[in-house]
Amino acid sequence: MNSSRNKANERIASLRSMLCVGLDSDPAKIPALFQSMQHPVQEFNRAVIRATRDHAAAYKVNTAFYESRGLAGMRDLEETLQALPPECLSIADAKRADIGNTSRQYAKAFFEAWPFDAITVAPYMGFDSLEPFFEYEDKLVFVLCLTSNPGSRDFEERIVEDGRPLYRSVLERVSAWQRNGNAGVVVGATKPGLLQELRRDAPDLFFLIPGVGAQGGSMQEAVSHGADPEGRSAVVNVSRALIFPDGEFSSVEQFEAAVNREAGKLHESMIGML
Numbered sequence: 001m002n003s004s005r006n007k008a009n010e011r012i013a014s015l016r017s018m019l020c021v022g023l024d025s026d027p028a029k030i031p032a033l034f035q036s037m038q039h040p041v042q043e044f045n046r047a048v049i050r051a052t053r054d055h056a057a058a059y060k061v062n063t064a065f066y067e068s069r070g071l072a073g074m075r076d077l078e079e080t081l082q083a084l085p086p087e088c089l090s091i092a093d094a095k096r097a098d099i100g101n102t103s104r105q106y107a108k109a110f111f112e113a114w115p116f117d118a119i120t121v122a123p124y125m126g127f128d129s130l131e132p133f134f135e136y137e138d139k140l141v142f143v144l145c146l147t148s149n150p151g152s153r154d155f156e157e158r159i160v161e162d163g164r165p166l167y168r169s170v171l172e173r174v175s176a177w178q179r180n181g182n183a184g185v186v187v188g189a190t191k192p193g194l195l196q197e198l199r200r201d202a203p204d205l206f207f208l209i210p211g212v213g214a215q216g217g218s219m220q221e222a223v224s225h226g227a228d229p230e231g232r233s234a235v236v237n238v239s240r241a242l243i244f245p246d247g248e249f250s251s252v253e254q255f256e257a258a259v260n261r262e263a264g265k266l267h268e269s270m271i272g273m274l
Contacts, residue, residue, distance in 0.1 A: 001181040002138045004117040005206055008089040009232040011057045016274040017267045018223055020058035020091070020208070021048065022239025023080060025065050029240075031249050041066075041076040046083050047252050048243050051259035055267040058089035058235040060208075061116075081114055089235065091208070092116040095144065097129040104132040111136050118142060120186060120208070123170050124155075127177060137180040140206055145170045146198065148188025148211030167194075171202050184208055187226070189217025189236065196225035199234075207234040213241025219266060223273045231274045238266060 012018055023045055030044040037043045049059070061080060066073035084090050092114065096106040110119045111133075118140035121130055133141045146156055146167040156167045174183050184206035187195050199207065209226045211217035219236060226234040245258040 002140070004089060004138060004140045005181050005233070007087070007117065008057060008140075008206070008235065011087055011089070012232050012235075012274065015055070015057060015267070016271045017055055017057050018227070018234055018236045018270055018274070019052075019056050019263065019266050020060050020089075020235035020237040021052045021056045021242060021263070022060045022062060022093075022210075022237045023048065023065075023243065024062045024239040025076075025080075025243070027069070029244055031255055033249055033252065033255065039076065039079070041073075042079045042083075043252075045076070045080045047256050048259055049083055049085070051256040052242070052263040053085045053088070055260075055263040056085075056088055058091060058237075059084050060091040060093050060237050060239075062093040062239070078114060081116065089118060089140070090116045091118040091120070091140075091142070091235075093120050095120050095122050096133075097122045097125050099125070100128045100132060103129050107132045107136060111139050118184070118208075120144065123173070127173070130177065134177055134179055134182060137182055140182055140184050141178075142184040142186050142206070142208045143170060143174045145174070145185035146187045146191060146194055148190040148215050148217065152188070152191075167198075171198055171205075175202055175205060178205070181206075186210065188215075189219075189222040189226075190215055192218065192221040192225050195222070199226055199228070203228055205233070208237065209234060210237045210239075212236055213238045219269050220273065223270050227274070236270075242266070 034040045034044045066077035092110040120142045189211035209222045222236045249255040
């Protein structure tokens, strides 16, 4: 089994937590107290990391919130990656895929230039577009399978020629494509019944489960339906509901305390299940 997957599973087992903290760090939403700092997003992310590191198994950096700000955003992404606890799984939520030579450069960017442990990718250009990612046998490749957004009905849930929804074909192909246990799928917590079904049929894949919190998914259902038979190999992402707590904050310490309380609640809800 590859080193990234082993690291994640060791962290899950030691903490009894599958919490993945989503760093969707929108500068327009971060508390005002960070806005006057020289590097607002970096300082905000560091505060979130300090507040959650005792509860988190993974961190997911949504690259769109960094790429949209050009070079300054890329510097924030790099500094954030360096600040992540080394014992936690680091995920680049980049949703990349293209023809083989382009995907090779994407893989090099997120696995070498920025040494993330894992990346999210889109499957619909087929295996040759994803093979460069799977060639990194000690990383994790999370393929979009059944996502948490309403638009998943447009393609992922559409019935294809064999009479099954398209996401079923994605699941089967990903299982066949993996090397050294380096494959995973993204399955939304907003569809708990289907999450349970997909986990039953793919016990050897690692699941990244978004949709808890602002999108309405249940943490308890995500953990109980998404974990493998040993209670491992899944992380449940929470972004906005965790990193943007309600209220006004007069100090970084006060903000961190609010985030820590919420992370503690999420962690506590999992301990009895793992």
